[in-house]
Amino acid sequence: MKIAVIGGGSTYTPELVDGFARLRDSGLDVDELVLIDPAAERLEIVGAFAARIFNQYGHPGKVTWTTDLDAGVTDADVAVIQLRVGGQQARITDETFPLECGCIGQETTGAGGLAKALRTVPVVLDVAARVRDRAKPGAWIVDFTNPVGIVTRSLLDAGHKAVGLCNVAIGFQRRFAGYLGVDPSAVVLDHVGLNHLTWERGVYVDGVDHLPSLLASFGSELAAEVDVDPLVLKTLGNVPSYYLSYFYAHDRHVREAVGQPTRGQRVAEIEATLLEMYRDVSLVEKPALLGERGGAYYSEAAVGLIAALNGLDPDGVHSVNVRNNGTLPFLPDEAVIExxxxxxxxGPVPLQINPLAPDLAGLVAHVSGYEELAIDAALRGGRDRVYHALLAHPLIGQHEYADALADKLIAAGREHLAWAK
Structure with a gap:
């Protein structure tokens, strides 16, 4: 099997490489792992380190790297897309300009999330078209590129064989398994919502839901982990993803962010240090600092899903971004849910679930409507469409903010918006 990683020059790529090398018992027969990135110098550093990781584990497959996208994806069985258009500097901008209007600055939701979607969707669609032309017939595209739900919807709408993946659910699975003293594979989550807008409504082991007892015993710890007041968890009766903290505690996040370094700035510092570490030819294992880069259990989620898509894990449960197709009856079939x-x-088949509570369903419907407008703006451009998407987002939702943010977003991202140049 040949797996192509598009955006393979990322400092986080060694986490994925470590997973493919370490989790060989998944049954994946990886003959070649090719890393593809236009940043040649960075790619050379990451690629050489990735090859040392494979060698350290005694993996017989080869790691190659190239700046040539077409050559890299030729005859691939799976293409993993993990792009960041504009790099960390664009992320820092996304996290900063919304604060000027009193709105949360975050790279996957609100105005920052829309900015990322606008510059990302066209690039991913171009990449996917070239994958379709050159990869093996039936090759899967696995999308890690944020905002995953919007990007996955765009890929599916364009007819690609794609599925989106996020690490939020697998992180909860590991945490709950630790509380319960069981192997993570024994835990099945009732994980539902949209990407970065999900709730854990059940934690099942052998068909028994342990979530009520977990909330009773560890409610305060879980609330701290997702950065909300314990009363939120008690009221909801579930565990929201930490991204929902931006909804349940929006104004607090804005107050805390104003005048402070952004997460993107911290990640940029970590990346610079990691690249220096990766240059060391004696380094053959992923360093502990990589854990601070984000994306815990990213490799386990990726390897598990790719194995399943190749028929190697028929009973495994994976949290994925897929077409709704009636799963949530209040959304259109073509919407993408997680x-x-x-x-x-x-492909993935969603587990049967109970209806969402009214507050969850209302927020999901609201954000899903925004996502449709965001995709339209990403594909067709125009200030009016950007303004409309901002006006529709529940974290913005006022003319005064949407009007000002539309101009700030376009000005900040003009370099990456073909229609705005």
Missing amino acids: ISARAGVD
Whole structure:
């Protein structure tokens, strides 16, 4: 099997490489892992380190790297897309300009999330078209590129064989398994919502839901982990993802962010240090600092899903971004949701779930409507469409903010917006 990683020059790529090398018992027969990135110098550093990781584990597959996208994806069985258009500097901008209007600055939601979607969707669609032309027939595209739900919807709408993946659910699975003293594979989550807008409504082991007892015993710890007041968890009766803290505690986040370094700035510092570490030819294992880069259990989620899509894990449950197709009856079938699913060669099939509570359903419907407008703006451009998407977002939702943010977003991202140049 040949796996192509597009955006392979990322400092986080060694986490993914470590997973492919370490988790060989998944059954994945990786003959070649090719890393593709236009940043040649960075790619050379990451690629050489990735090859040393494979060698350290005694993996027989080869790691190659190239700046040539077409050559890299030729005959690939799976293409993993993990792009960041504009790099960390664009992320820092996304996290900064919304604060000027009193709105949260964050790279995947609100105005910052829209900015990322606008510059990312066209690039990913171009990449995917070239994958379709050159990869093996039936090759899967696995999207890690944020905002994952919007990007995955764009890929599916364009007819690509794609599935989106996020690490939020697998992080919860590991945490709950630790509390319960069981192997993570024994834990099945009732994980549902949209990407970065999900809730854990059940924690099942052998068909028994342990979430009520977990909330009773560890409610304060879980609330701290997702950065909300414990009363939120008690009221909801579930555990929201930490991205929902931006909804449940929006104004607090804005107050805390004003005048402070952004997460993107910290990540940029970590990346610079990691690249220096990767240059060291004696380094053959991923360094501990990589854990601060974000994306915990990213490699386990990726390897597990790719194995399942190749028929190697028929009973495994994976949290994925897929078409709604009636799973949430209040959304259009073509909407993309994030949900626990069983995956096989024909793709993921969502588990049957109970209806969402009214507050959850209302927020999901609201954000899903915004996502449709965001995709339209990303594909067709124009200030009016940008303004409309901002006006529709529940974290913005006022003319005064949407009007000002539309101009700030376009000005900040003009370099990456073909229609705005």
